[in-house]
Structure formats: structure tokens, C-alpha cells
Amino acid sequence: MLNSLPAMVENHRFRIQLGQNKWDLNREHRSAKKKCAMTEMKRTSKTQARYERIAPLYDVMEILPERRYSSWRRHLWSIVQGPKVMEVGVGTGKNMPFYPDDVEITAIDLTPGMLKRARQRAVVLDIGVDLQIGDVQALEFPDNSFDECVATFVFCSVPDPILGLRELARVTKPGGHLLLLDHVRSGNEIAGFVMDVMNPLAVRVTGANINRQTAENVRQSGWQLELEKNMGMKGVFKMLVATNGTSLPISS
Numbered sequence: 192m193l194n195s196l197p198a199m200v201e202n203h204r205f206r207i208q209l210g211q212n213k214w215d216l217n218r219e220h221r222s223a224k225k226k227c228a229m230t231e232m233k234r235t236s237k238t239q240a241r242y243e244r245i246a247p248l249y250d251v252m253e254i255l256p257e258r259r260y261s262s263w264r265r266h267l268w269s270i271v272q273g274p275k276v277m278e279v280g281v282g283t284g285k286n287m288p289f290y291p292d293d294v295e296i297t298a299i300d301l302t303p304g305m306l307k308r309a310r311q312r313a314v315v316l317d318i319g320v321d322l323q324i325g326d327v328q329a330l331e332f333p334d335n336s337f338d339e340c341v342a343t344f345v346f347c348s349v350p351d352p353i354l355g356l357r358e359l360a361r362v363t364k365p366g367g368h369l370l371l372l373d374h375v376r377s378g379n380e381i382a383g384f385v386m387d388v389m390n391p392l393a394v395r396v397t398g399a400n401i402n403r404q405t406a407e408n409v410r411q412s413g414w415q416l417e418l419e420k421n422m423g424m425k426g427v428f429k430m431l432v433a434t435n436g437t438s439l440p441i442s443s
């Protein structure tokens with residue numbers, strides 16, 4: 192008994208130490224989580240402020256690129272089946288002319304100034320769409336609310352794309368689809384490096400990251416990537432189609 196006393200004391204000390212460490216670790220973990228959430232909130236409100244500034248100019252800035260984009264938009268929306276669809280980051284409503292007739296669309300955007308223009312466009316085009324303010328990283332819809340989610344040129348600017356894509360997987364029914372159009376980091380080593388270097392400036396000026404690896408982000412967020420189609424600039428512009436959980440065929 193006496194022989195084992197030092198060991199018992201040591202063990203007791205160790206357990207006290209362990210208890211303290213555990214408590215410290217919990218506290219550190221909580222404060223790290225709080226810091227992360229604060230950083231995320233700051234990044235999201237910065238993104239919103241950028242698009243609020245860009246909103247009055249957005250349609251003018253996009254006149255030239257839109258010449259190419261509109262046929263891609265038409266193609267993407269031609270494979271949307273619905274019936275319940277969410278458009279994420281509706282912006283000024285550039286996809287509205289391509290909405291299929293027989294689907295019920297809810298469209299969200301982070302930025303009031305963009306959404307205001309989308310509302311005006313919906314009135315002009317006489318389109319029935321439920322437009323709401325919302326952050327794709329923290330959606331207020333219950334699980335399995337939609338058959339399909341669509342986003343065009345959005346995941347280049349969502350501060351935490353993985354969080355947003357996971358939220359979309361939550362609100363999309365099992366077997367439902369995610370359809371994206373976006374620009375991504377070039378697969379070419381040199382062009383990719385240039386995009387990395389230029390990215391901070393691009394974010395400041397346009398609000399969009401030019402070096403996102405969106406196909407990889409989709410895979411990492413629990414979606415099964417079914418289609419990765421190069422649309423232009425040697426694969427910088429892509430159309431991506433993914434299925435939530437079980438694989439269902441989709442025509443492209």
C-alpha cells in the first residue's frame with residue numbers, strides 16, 4: 192500500500208491536471224468557435240456591402256459577358272425539372288427569362304439592393320417568384336424543402352462555399368439536384384497561379400473570387416457530382432450538376 196502511495200498521488204495530480212486541461216480546452220474551443228463565427232459574419236457583411244455598392248451598376252457591367260452567359264443560362268434552366276426549385280443568389284434576376292413555366296420558384300439573395308432590382312424585373316416580366324432575403328450559409332428553410340437548387344455565378348462570392356453547399360444539401364430532397372454555372376480556378380498551372388495572385392484585387396473590385404475550386408467544393412459538401420461541363424475559356428467557365436445522396440440520371 193505504502194509502496195503504491197507515490198503512484199496514487201501522481202495519478203491524482205495527473206487527474207487534476209487532466210481536469211484543468213479539459214476545462215481549459217473547452218474554454219479555448221468555445222472561444223475559437225466564437226472567433227470563427229465572428230470572422231464569418233464579418234466576411235459575409237463585407238460581401239453584402241460590396242454587392243450593395245455594385246447593385247446599381249451590375250446590369251451595365253454585365254452587358255458584354257451576358258452575350259455569352261445568356262445561352263448558358265438557357266441551357267442550364269432547360270434541364271431544371273422541379274417542381275419546387277430554389278434559386279440562390281438571384282442577383283438582379285438575370286435568370287428569370289429562362290425560368291421554366293411549370294416550376295415553383297423561391298429565389299433568395301444576401302443583398303437588398305440586388306433583390307430590389309430582381310423584384311422590379313419580376314414585375315416587368317410578369318413572373319411569379321417568391322423573392323426573399325437570405326444567406327445560403329444559414330438558410331431558414333426546413334430540411335428537404337426543394338427538389339432542385341440552382342445558382343449562377345454565386346459560389347465565387349459566398350464567403351464559406353462549403354457551408355453554403357452543405358446548407359443546400361440539407362434543404363434539397365434526397366435524390367434532388369444542384370445545378371451551377373460558375374467561373375473557377377484554371378486547371379493550367381500558370382494561369383491558376385496568376386488567378387491566385389490577382390484574387391484579392393478581383394474580390395475588391397467585383398466581389399467575386401477568381402480562384403475557387405467549385406467542383407471540388409461540391410464534392411466535399413456531400414453532393415455527388417454527375418456532370419462537370421466546360422463552357423468556355425478552357426474550362427474556367429463550368430456547368431456543374433450534382434445529386435443529393437443517391438444517384439439519379441439527369442439529361443444534359
Ligand SMILES: C[S@@+](CC[C@H](N)C(=O)[O-])C[C@H]1O[C@@H](n2cnc3c(N)ncnc32)[C@H](O)[C@@H]1O
Nearest residue numbers: 242280281282285300301302305326327343349
Ligand atoms: C455575381 S452575382 C450573380 C447574380 C445572378 N445569379 C446572376 O447570374 O447574374 C452574385 C450574387 O450572389 C449573392 N450572394 C453572395 N453571397 C451570398 C450568400 N451568402 N447568400 C445568398 N446570396 C449571396 C450576391 O448578393 C449577388 O447578388
